[in-house]
Amino acid sequence: TWITSCSWCICLRLVGVGHNMAAQCVTKVELTVSCENLMDKDIGSKSDPLCVLLMNSSDSQWFEVARTEKVQNCLNPKFAKKVSIDYYFEIVQKLKFGIYDIDNKTVDLNDDDFLGELECTLGQVKCFLYSHPLPLQQTHTCIIAEEIKDNRVVNFEVQARKLDNKDFFGKSDPYLEFYKQTETGWQLAHRTEVVKNNLNPCWRPFRIPLQSLCGGDMEKPIKVECYDYDNDGSHDLIGAFETTMTHLQQASHVSPAEFECINSKKKQKKKGYKNSGIVSVKLCQVVKEYTFLDYIMGGCQINFTVAIDFTGSNGDPKSPQSLHYISPQGVNEYLSAIWSVGNVIQDYDSDKMFPAFGFGAQIPPTWQVSHEFPLNFNPSNPFCAGVEGVVQAYRACLPQVKLYGPTNFSPIINHVACFAKQALQQTTASQYFVLLIITDGVITDMDETRNAIVNASRLPMSVIIVGVGGADFSAMEFLDGDDGRLRSQTGEAALRDIVQFVPFRQFQNAPREALSKSVLAEIPGQLVEFLNTMKLAPPNSNPASAMTVSS
Template sequence: MEIYKTNGDQNDQLVWRTEVVKNNLNPSWEPFRLSLHSLCSCDVRRPLKFLVYDYDSSGKHDFIGEFTSSFQEMQEGTANSEQEMQWDCINPKYRDKKKNYKSSGTVVLTQCTVEKVHTFLDYIMGGCQISFTVAIDFTASNGDPRSSQSLHCLSPRQPNHYLQALRAVGGICQDYDSDKRFPAFGFGARIPPNFEVSHDFAINFDPENPECEEISGVIASYRRCLPQIQLYGPTNVAPIINRVAGPAQREQSTGQATKYSVLLVLTDGVVSDMAETRAAIVRASRLPMSIIIVGVGNADFSDMRLLDGDDGTLRCPRGVPAARDIVQFVPFRDFKDTPPSALAKCVLAEVPRQVVEYYASQGISPGAPRPCTPATTPSPSP
């Protein structure tokens, strides 16, 4: 069956084609969703034309018949849950030639409902806070910070690659974060006092309060932290994902849209614990959480592109698929010579959709709109 919205004297516009049900004279089509805009351009009285065909593998489908209706008629006709609507399917050629022709069959509609689709701005205005956590790669593959070739080199002449990425990407994320306080962690370094390797240490060395005031505070903590640690390895990303997933899991248990976590990972490339990282992401895909990975330097970012999931659903080693795509990978080198707006668009391109997808999948509506103030309400898109 095909559904068309009428365009006056112009050609009718196809808006939906159902799946083919083969070898069945009484087919039942799967339920489907359409926006009111695509279905009838938000005019619920606009005539809709329904055409029914008998499928033929050669492509020469036999026309069975047609009928017209409107979204308003369908909705009102099925308003009662026990009520159905039906239409005679008329083939004009048979109607005009056959004296006793009544119809070529009947089409029955069992249900037609309107579902409110909330937007990212609805959730933000309803009090949902976006909470960013920063994680910085301090593995030895970044190079000795004392070398000018190191991605972590602290030179008085120009900011290193991580500082450039922190300022550019962090500045963008800061506009989304409600309280402008960022828990900031490092991974892959030996840290004082015992210089044991850690994959989720607070870069301000205060494990009880790892938050930094604004991105400028993250940068200040990074500068103080770097001379005190030893870059080491391996590049284990799963621990920091699991750390952020903890609060997200507690938030999930509230059943409300109050806080959505975003983990911002800055790394130079290859992941050592790929299996554990994939498993951690798959688990996090069921939580109010997203991950933005910023590739720093010129390394091979194949692992990061795999985690992004744009080429197919990410699965954990045991084959369990992610519930939704929550990872966005951005190679910082591609944006060094572009306007900030280009970087902002790429970094935050998927977060609004991911927020809406999560709460919609849980059946969680936004809270009541709150008064809008510049300090607490970010823009819905860069």
């Protein structure tokens, strides 16, 4: 039920996949969320809404699946970030959509204002139209589902010139929105980043699924709107135009496809009005995109590395108050995180041999502090046999080291990045690396860690951080680039978001699979995004046929 007055529109794309997967996954579902008339919780401005999707597990525990981006100062948000989940015909999949007014950079939503929530099942929204009136109010939820059999994407390179200046002080801060035409109106397909203070912007290259843009119909109208971004949410329309994929595909660097940005209100009022600027499309290339299953079934191996925090802030492992204390039942938060993540990811590694490291401890025989030591104390062979081997190595290592500090992440990130860099020299997508860091506290080498992550964003690699204990993990949210692009100390932007942070305390009373689902939710998308961007085909496939440009 709703606590507050608002209305929703949740649009679903059904992406066809193979029927022989475990548990008979029928299809993938992509959700697009928009809201109207949200409550204003901010004084002097508007709410800054974010949508979080939770699912209900078999033992009735809710766990987080994904979040959209935060929309600044907006009571009628259209979230650009899509959410993908698997649809199983034979299982009742309960969904909960929660909207929060985000007032800080912490991951925990308990300190943000709750605006409302909606519960339903995925079965209820599998139809093409689902309408549900909200209690005690006149608004309703609209859910649209569309089956996708086309896995092509469109790569864009776009710039503009001579855009209207909408700001009194400085210049416009332009961004673009691409819309697909549907039976019920225009549906947001993509929103670019904002280019600050620039009337001749050049946006970063981006990609849009062809189905999201035009439903695979090259003649279907596409609307593009150009806005001037304002911090208070009152974004000014600079101009708009309509086109088709047929026209857009004629674009090239030598001969761009150019469109006049027309502001209809300004055109009516101003005699001699020509346009509000020119949008120039320099590249519009349709390619077939490999899916996560294409890569895994085509021979791409996921290499899993574990790094465990042995700093003094964890407490004496002999004390029950210590995060490293192993209970009489043989568990602690570190072991729970290792089991939860490792049990899932080991199925994607053929040899199931995982390197496992510790950091922040004094190690024998010299008792020097090390930020990158093998749990088995064998630098030439730090591998452990499966998740059980990692657990055994951790248990054996714990009484042999002295917990110390500081908490440095960059050495272990750079260590894994070296192997990822070697893998990038291959001509196919043979390997992808996932680093799991389990930690209890604030990072000491933040600047070096930022640099390491920015460098790693250009490699076949992802970083998962699980925070154990009750410390303040706000710095981790900074590294998780969901709400903005991480930058190095020198200002260099990360190529993509490769960090996923999850606080373990959110899953203490949840089943083990809830943590693994949340922690690993972004890995398939990160792997697919990187390998497709690098135009790397699976080892066991035909690259020529898979990357063919469509007419």
